[in-house]
Amino acid sequence: MSDLTPQVRRRRTFAIISHPDAGKTTLTEKLLLFSGAIQIAGSVKARKASRHATSDWMEIEKQRGISVASSVMQMEYRDCVINLLDTPGHQDFSEDTYRVLTAVDAALMVIDAANGVEPQTRRLLQVCRARNTPILTFVNKMDREVQEPLSLMDEIERELGMSVVPFTWPVGMGKAFHGVMDLREEQMRVFSPGEDRKTLDDEIIDGLQNPVYAERFGAEYEHARHDIELVQMAAPSFDEAEFLSGKQTPMFFGSAINNFGVREVLDALVDLAPPPSNRTAIQREVKPDESKFSGVVFKIQANMDPAHRDRIAFVRVASGHFERGMRLKVVRSGKELRPNTVVSFLSQRRELLDEAFAGDIIGIPNHGVLQLGDTLTEGEALQFTGLPFFAPEMFRTVEVADPLRTKQLKAGLQQLGEEGAIQVFRPVAGSMLLLGAVGQLQFEVVAHRLEHEYGVKARIAPSRFQVARWVTCDDANELKRFIDGNSHRVAHDAVDAPTVLVEYAPELRAIEANWPKIKFHALREHA
Ligand code: G4P
Secondary structure, three states: OOOOHHHHHOEEEEEEEEOOOOOHHHHHHHHHHHHOOOOOOOHHHHHHHHOOOOOOOOHHHHHHOOOOOOOEEEEEEOOEEEEEEOOOOOHHHHHHHHHHHOOOOEEEEEEEOOOEOOHHHHHHHHHHHHOOOOEEEEEEOOOOOOOOHHHHHHHHHHHHOOEEEEOEEEEOOHHHOOEEEEOOOOEEEEOOOOOOOOHHHOEEEEOOOOHHHHHHHHHHHHHHHHHHHHHHHHOOOOOHHHHHOOOEEEEEEOEHHHOEOHHHHHHHHHHHOOOOOOEEEOOOEEOOOOOOOEEEEEEEEEOOOOOOOOEEEEEEEEEOEEEOOOOEEEOOOOOEEOOOOOEEEEOOEEEEOOEEEOOOEEEEEEOOOOOOOOEEEOOOOOOEOOOEEEOOOEEEEEEEOOHHHHHHHHHHHHHHHHHOOOEEEEEOOOOOEEEEEOOHHHHHHHHHHHHHHHOOOEEEEEOOOOEEEEEEOOOHHHHHHHHHHOHHHEEEOOOOOEEEEEOOHHHHHHHHHHOOOOEEEOEEEOO
């Protein structure tokens, strides 16, 4: 127990994971409403008039309706400080999303009850599972004709490999959606549609077996009662340890757009999701309530606000007490930072932040001093582990249309590369830069941003490469020999890590066989 323990215990840092259109934006808005962070229902959605939300900043998102940027919302609810990290929904941005997921302590999975488990949910969930992130599940859109709740539950269990513990159960669906039974409180919350409804007005009926139910809700109640009996016999009871290790997920039903069932999820987050815990650095485990500050850069966003034209490093506080103006050391470079204009994020407004504790996210404007994966401390040499970079699966060459703007191209790509929007490779032989991405859309975004933010029209053309692997070796001489011997297919990435690029997977296997001492990595962790 330290002075900081109470502050740490009241933090909840989470992200919403879902397939596009499942209702993440809608749910985010309702969560913000509860905390008073925004006042008017519809204000997030209204800004999405051209399909963009409070949490979306960039021009390109307005055009495409895809959350390219992740952002952070902080709100107070009950006694807790809740940090909600937004994740881009489109699969082409999954790399960025994966890194955001390294900065959270829990995730809220939103499932569209009509569509069940969708591909993007599955991928994101795998990342959470790999990190043992606890997951709460919200089954949305019960006001529509959707799948049977039992089959949804079964699908989640089978597809996602977690056991599901229903905390609530729906009575009816679509036009005959009557509400949800709270299986733990043993009461029913009666549904009434309407966007601006406050849940305090909800009608509550006591008991799971109240005779009123059959009278008022007829066949739908009978159906739900039958399901509930089955579920109570078959489903496991809630087990905190299983939940905290990501093996069991509490499930809630509702309708985000009608603000129904949302408060229950928020309460569950406060009651069940864990506060910040220890984080692993190469040197040691770091406790969240240690007095000295430490944090890790998990995201960099350039030119987030056209009015500011700067780069913001998103830092997850791992320990200590951050105060504006304090001296921080970038462990990788040894450079000192004294951020005076640190920003926190509340809805779309950027506000100056005075202090932060473990679990909070701070935004540090900088001009390239901070890179993805950097650790910041008050002086101690610590390097946090676990920020993933994935080997790109698509490659393009990039050239500038107007040779006089080569410098701007390089500067732009350097920044976009450091931000993680794209991976930039400098081949050992030859001068043409290579771009690597996990999804096609990343190239389009980069071309767009080069043009609008750096004034460079880039020519992006197909490249023959298809596969990349980072290469390392315990023996530095052997690594040098490898690089020299393969200079036609080795390139350096944004942090100078050597990478071998090949056209076909069999070619890679041949190289691996020929160079037994060299290690080939599809995933690079910043270290
Ligand atoms: P996303 O951020 O996950 O992509 O989803 P978003 O919240 O934008 O929701 C996707 C669509 O689903 C929106 O409709 C939204 O209104 C609708 N939706 C969200 N929650 C519910 C719900 O509980 N019930 C029903 N019936 N619909 C819901 P849209 O037509 O695509 O957009 P809009 O024209 O309504 O803005």
